[in-house]
Amino acid sequence: MNSPTTQPQSRDSETVDDLGLYTTPEDCGLEAPRLTEALGAEGFPAKAAALxxxxxxxxxxxxxTRYNQRNGTLLTGGMALTALTSLTAALTVAITIxxxxxxxxxxLRTAFFETIDSAVPNxxxxxxxxxxxxxxxxxxxxxAVSVTGIVALAIMAWSAIGVVGQLGNSIRAxxxxxxxxxxxxxxxxxxxxGALGLGVGLIASAGLGILVSFAGDWLLGLVGLAGSGFSAVILRILTEVISFGVYFFVTWLLIRVVSRVRxxxxxxxxxxxxxxxxxxxxRNLGTSVVGAVSGPLLATAATLITLVLWLNLQVRVVxxxxxxxxxxxxxxxxxTPRQVHFMETPNYVSLSAPHTLQWPHNAISGEVMPDELHEAAAIMLGDDH
Structure with missing residues (x-):
């Protein structure tokens, strides 16, 4: 009689709770005290350790930790500077088309310009x-319709596409x-x-902004609230809702379509x-900072500094x-350093030292992985390295 074979259960049947959320396995290494337990620990050293x-x-x-391990700060700074240098090309293509x-x-033209200014403050x-x-x-x-103009637009479009591609690489990291x-x-x-989606998002935002302005004034006029402070608040809320939708869509486009992350x-x-x-x-903070500066020279400097800082923070947020x-x-x-061969020469995987190819390492990045067996063997043999 054949013994029944155990079929592997799917992840859905094994780790999904009643709300449809994936639960955390018990052996994932997240064993830690709860916040209330940490705050209730006796003595400052024990409380600090528990926290x-x-x-x-x-x-x-x-x-x-993932952000720092994947050089998020370096990626953010590089992407911000790359986006700044390619911003003129992207805007030239978008506005010309x-x-x-x-x-x-x-x-619609005025609304489009104001939408860009709203997306990238000042x-x-x-x-x-x-x-x-x-x-x-x-x-x-x-x-733009001449041969020279078409070539120039193509080069600028390629520059903008390259920035979107680099952002996709950073997201995948x-x-x-x-x-x-x-x-x-x-x-x-x-x-x-992805680059086209960014442009479509801006145009859609401009069109929806006009629609909200006309429809909002008309609807509020029917109930006698047109021109009141309350109507201004309602229209501002609707405008921010549109901005929320644009940011939501653009970020989804970058993650799902450009980066292809599921x-x-x-x-x-x-x-x-x-x-x-x-x-x-x-975006609102950036606009407020520049608006608080008086004088054309100072305002221009504040705008440039704010733009660089805003790009950096925006990429960091994403x-x-x-x-x-x-x-x-x-x-x-x-x-210990010994687990990753850090005290050896070389302390990385290299074809120049064929024995390093036997170390546990990531086949894609070449990063050396912790090797506890090597450490145990070195201790037994009395090897300090």
Missing amino acids: GQWWAATRLARAL FMLVLGDNEQ LLKTPTTPDGLVDPHALIMSN MFSIGITPGNPVIKILMNAL VPKHDLYWGLAIIALISIVL LTGCAWMANPPKAHAPA
Whole structure:
């Protein structure tokens, strides 16, 4: 009689609770006291140690650890500077194409410029931000339909697509996704789709802004609230809701389409909402900082500094939010330098030293993994290295 074989259970039947959320396995290394237990520990040393254990096991702490381990600060600074240098190219392409297609509508044109200024605070000179850095009309290519203009637009579009692709690589790093196999042409098309989505999001935001303004004034006029302070608050809330939706959509596009990261819905939606909310706060703070500076020279300097700082913080928010969505396990740090051959020469995997190829290491990155057996053998043999 054949013994019954045990079929592996699916993850859904094994680790999903009644609310449809994935539960945490007991052996994931997150054993830590609860906050109330940590605060109730007797004595300052015991309380500090318990609080440290509690914090290290929290999702935010694990996300920040992932962010730091994947050089999030370096990626943020590099992406901010790259985005700043490519911003003119991206705006030139977007504004020129917009003017060719929909530029005859003055109201839509004004709303489009103000939407860009809302997304990137104080970048463009508009009626609401006269101290902006760039006059949007100066970015319009008059010879866009000529051969020279088409080539120039293509080069600028390639620059913008490259920035989107680099941002996708940075996002994948927060999920510890390294090299992604696939057709390079498909990757470029995905990056182009992401760049196109950013432009469509701005145009849709401008159109919805006009719709909210007209429909809101009309509806509030029916109930006798047009022109009141209450109506201004309602319209401002609706405008921020549209901004929330644009940030939500653009971040989803970067994560799911450009980066091709498949995040569980619960983590994805919460992460997108958090990123969108913080992005709105950052945008309003950036506008407030520049508005508080008087004098054209100081205002220009403040605008440039604010733009650089805003880009840095915006990328940081996106990458940190992605690390939070990843919900990584607690990072395992080597107990001693000997576990990762750190005191040897070389202390990394190299073809110049073939014996290092036998060390446990990540086949993609080449990073040396902790080797407890090596440490135990070295101790038994009395090897100090």
